[in-house]
Amino acid sequence: MGRAPCCDKANVKRGPWSPEEDAKLKSYIEEHGTGGNWIALPHKIGLKRCGKSCRLRWLNYLRPNIKHGSFSEEEDHIICTLYLSIGSRWSIIAAQLPGRTDNDIKNYWNTRLKKKLLGKQRKDQQSSKKGAQVKQEMKREVFDDLKPPxxxxxxxxxxxxxxxxxxxxxxxxxxxxxxxxxxxxxxxxxxxxxxxxxxxxxxxxxxxxxxxxxxxxxxxxxxxxxxxxxxxxxxxxxxxxxxxxxxxxxxxxxxxxxxxxxxxxxxxxxxxxxxxxxxxxxxxxxxxxxxxxxxxxxxxxxxxxxxxxxxxxxxxxxxxxx
DNA sequence: AACAAGAGCAACCGCCCTCAG
DNA sequence: CCTGAGGGCGGTTGCTCTTGT
Known part of the structure; x- marks a missing residue:
């Protein structure tokens, strides 16, 4: 038996949130709180949204003190360092960056930081590549099929x-x-x-x-x-x-x-x-x-x-x- | 100017964990 | 102890915007 869905998917709206929906959700939570039950929340407000969707919208976009916009060098450094230390535990990493959400950081890592890091590495390698390194790289191509080291x-x-x-x-x-x-x-x-x-x-x-x-x-x-x-x-x-x-x-x-x-x-x-x-x-x-x-x-x-x-x-x- | 490809990001999906009944 | 609902989280999708040709 499969797990029961958290909401009736046929009767909930999906996709981008309208300003009206945002306003409804924001004002209700600011006034009453979440009530500890996200699933029931949309029914109380009259929103045709899944409770999980409301939670996500609030946590990632509507709640106060959310920082949007570009990441600073310091934030980059913190993200990279923690990622290297604890892996993709975005919520923990986000806890070190006030105002940033785990979703934001995850997106930022996947779209920019990862490339920045790898790009820098490749650039460095290309500029200093010598015979031995080429040899090592050839050897590594075989190794790529195996378990990561x-x-x-x-x-x-x-x-x-x-x-x-x-x-x-x-x-x-x-x-x-x-x-x-x-x-x-x-x-x-x-x-x-x-x-x-x-x-x-x-x-x-x-x-x-x-x-x-x-x-x-x-x-x-x-x-x-x-x-x-x-x-x-x-x-x-x-x-x-x-x-x-x-x-x-x-x-x-x-x-x-x-x-x-x-x-x-x-x-x-x-x-x-x-x-x-x-x-x-x-x-x-x-x-x-x-x-x-x-x-x-x-x-x-x-x-x-x-x-x-x-x-x-x-x-x-x-x-x-x- | 038109189109394609790529980048960025909001939102969704589904699994796992916790906890109340 | 067992079960199921809700919450949390990481991975993925798909839409929109930007850039390149």
């Missing part, structure tokens, strides 16, 4: 917080296609641990890193509310990374100019916690292609875990976190 993304997230004495090699998750992206020098060697997409990736990481590096999430417990939860054995750092959008994986995988992503990820601190990183340029505010120099973690694994748990507890998270 999600681990590259997750590894890269660590970069800003990775102690310089523990340089990284990014490795494709597919053990049969170990094309490596050298981020800094060498070691540790992830290849020695058999990898498949269903294995416990956190365990592997844990093993290799001697518990020293801490995830961005661990530094920013606010984001832990989204998905990254500690379990009894530590923090499950990787459970979401397989869901990373392909183009971001590709971007990270493809890039030889990791500094750009350092800047993005390191910028999280500026956005959420206040600065823990310093820009390598004279400006205090990081911008595109502006490498950030981040201090190595001051906290150890246990410290971070404790802090994360405290935050979970404070925010009344379910007991599974304790």
């Amino acid at each position: 999600s681990l590259c993304m997750s590894m890269n997230l660590y970069q800003s917080y990775w102690p310089s004495e523990y340089p990284l090699i990014l490795t494709n998750p597919d053990i049969h296609h170990q094309e490596q992206l050298h981020v800094k020098n060498q070691v540790p060697n992830f290849n020695q641990y058999p990898f498949d997409t269903t294995s416990n990736q956190a365990e592997m990481f844990h093993h290799n890193c001697d518990e020293k590096p801490i995830s961005t999430t661990a530094y920013h417990p606010q984001l832990a509310n989204t998905h990254y939860y500690p379990n009894g054995d530590g923090i499950n750092l990787f459970q979401e990374f397989n869901n990373y959008p392909y183009e971001i994986n590709e971007l990270v995988y493809n890039t030889t100019q990791i500094e750009q992503f350092d800047g993005l990820i390191g910028g999280l601190d500026n956005i959420i916690n206040g600065s823990n990183c310093t820009s390598s340029s004279a400006e205090s505010t990081p911008s595109w292609g502006d490498p950030l120099v981040c201090a190595p973690p001051q906290m150890g694994y246990e410290d971070c875990r404790r802090e994360l748990l405290q935050n979970c507890h404070r925010d009344q998270q379910p007991s599974r976190f304790q």
Whole structure:
């Protein structure tokens, strides 16, 4: 048995809202509120609209303090940084941008920011392409048919917080296609641990890193509310990374100019916690292609875990976190 | 000037989660 | 505990406007 529709689709108006409908909805909600029931709302006002449609119209367009118009550079930066950190959780990203709706941000990302990012990347690549890179690209064409190299993304997230004495090699998750992206020098060697997409990736990481590096999430417990939860054995750092959008994986995988992503990820601190990183340029505010120099973690694994748990507890998270 | 292609965005769709009965 | 309604959210669609030829 299928699910009952929320409204009689044959008898509701669809398509663009008229100014009259907007005015009706706006004045009613401003006077009476939503009443906690969107489905019943249109009947009360005499609107021939689906309740969900009313909700969407109110949230995305009619409610007060909605910001329309172009996005600022700072907003761009926040969106990109959070997208790289938490993926397409538009409502969470929107919560960091007062006046912006998740729908707005989603549209903005899909139509402009994504292209801006990829366009910049391609331009950079074209201008600096050398023989080895061409070779790598040819090799990658074969690889395109395979699973996106999600681990590259997750590894890269660590970069800003990775102690310089523990340089990284990014490795494709597919053990049969170990094309490596050298981020800094060498070691540790992830290849020695058999990898498949269903294995416990956190365990592997844990093993290799001697518990020293801490995830961005661990530094920013606010984001832990989204998905990254500690379990009894530590923090499950990787459970979401397989869901990373392909183009971001590709971007990270493809890039030889990791500094750009350092800047993005390191910028999280500026956005959420206040600065823990310093820009390598004279400006205090990081911008595109502006490498950030981040201090190595001051906290150890246990410290971070404790802090994360405290935050979970404070925010009344379910007991599974304790 | 006319047409096609592309870009931008509002709105819809449908799945998932929560919670009341 | 089970079920179904409502809300929330991410993905997608399709209309309108702009730009290029």
